[in-house]
Amino acid sequence: GLVAVEALLKSKMSDFAGGPTGLQAKQTCTIASYLALVVHKNYCPLVASQLAAECHGFAKMWGGHQVWSWARACVSERMLPISLTGHHTKTYSLLSDPGIAAELHTYVRSNKWAINPDKLAAFTKDQLIPAEAEQYAQRVTSDEMPNGLKQYMEHELLPQLHLKVSRGISLVTARQWLHHEGFKFMTHKKGVYFDGAGHGIHQSDVICSTEGHLVDAGCSLEYGKNYEGYWNGELFVKQLKEKIIPAFEQAHGAGYQALFFIDNSQGNSAYAEDALLALEK
Incomplete structure (x- = not known):
């Protein structure tokens, strides 16, 4: 054995x-x-x-x-994993191999594809004006990342695996893989949306780094004094206890610990009932 x-x-x-x-x-x-x-x-x-x-x-x-x-x-x-080249069906995709996908994820997150690393650093630190940041993000996801991924696969990854794609990796294929893996351009605003009647709706959602969107952990309320009130720290603590932690344990199993990153919003601030707050009069 x-x-x-x-x-x-x-x-x-x-x-x-x-x-x-x-x-x-x-x-x-x-x-x-x-x-x-x-x-x-x-x-x-x-x-x-x-x-x-x-x-x-x-x-x-x-x-x-x-x-x-x-x-x-x-x-x-007594056999180790071998390449599927020459033995797979015509529908097999190298990008579907978990090993190759893991290598591509590592490369994309390394930021080695960036043509201008300084500008990428400024973008990630929110140092660009909104209009410039949006244009840069669109260019990165539609051009720089796919081109970098294509070059990396053709000149580094595939040669290491003794593989060769006769016609190379197309930019369309690179863009499709990035899109499938979640590397795509999208605008993001605070979690306030509006229903058909124009009522504000606050949505508090959770994204797990390994499982993705934890649907059962989400919580929403209808904004405004005449509806369900406003989102505050007490509601966030209630969501954490009753929804987020149970959803995390359901996804990962008992015994795992979670590290939470919370956006910098006053609505997520919570204090003990007897806490001394200098801001309150």
Whole structure:
């Protein structure tokens, strides 16, 4: 079982496709983590595969499924994951491979695609005037990021995996992948919307860094003195206790800790009932 697999992994340490930092090496380390969790920590295979996938930069659900299949092949056939080039159907996409997707995410977040790093830094720090910031964001998502992604795939990532796309990666494909992964231009305003009757609606939502939009954690109220009042710290604390924490535990399971980043709004400020506030008269 595990001893034989560990011996196989050690014997391949210097013979990975793409080298010791390539995709196969990363997959092998993920297999080792998965097996260690199952054998030494008594984790169930499903949880172990998802934890191992997330730990090594793969997607939790799809990556976890892949880890389980890799480990099964490794245990039963003594085979490590291999490239699907030449063996996949015509509908297979390299961008759907969790390993390649993880590498692309790392590249995009590194900001190495930026033509003007100083301007990108100014944009992220909200130092550009609104009109200039909007134009820059549109140009980045429609031009700079897709071009950078295309160059990275063609000249770095695919050669490392010993893969080659005969006609290269098109800008359309790069834009589609970025759009699918959430890297797209959109305007963002404070969470106040209006219904068909013109009534203000406050929407307090939660975005998880691993699970995305936690729908069940959201809370809304109809703005104005004649409706449901105004959003305040007490309502936020109530949402945190009754919706956000239960939704987080449902998504991740019991025992996990969450680090919350709250936007700088007075409506999210909450104090103890007997707190001494200098602003109150």
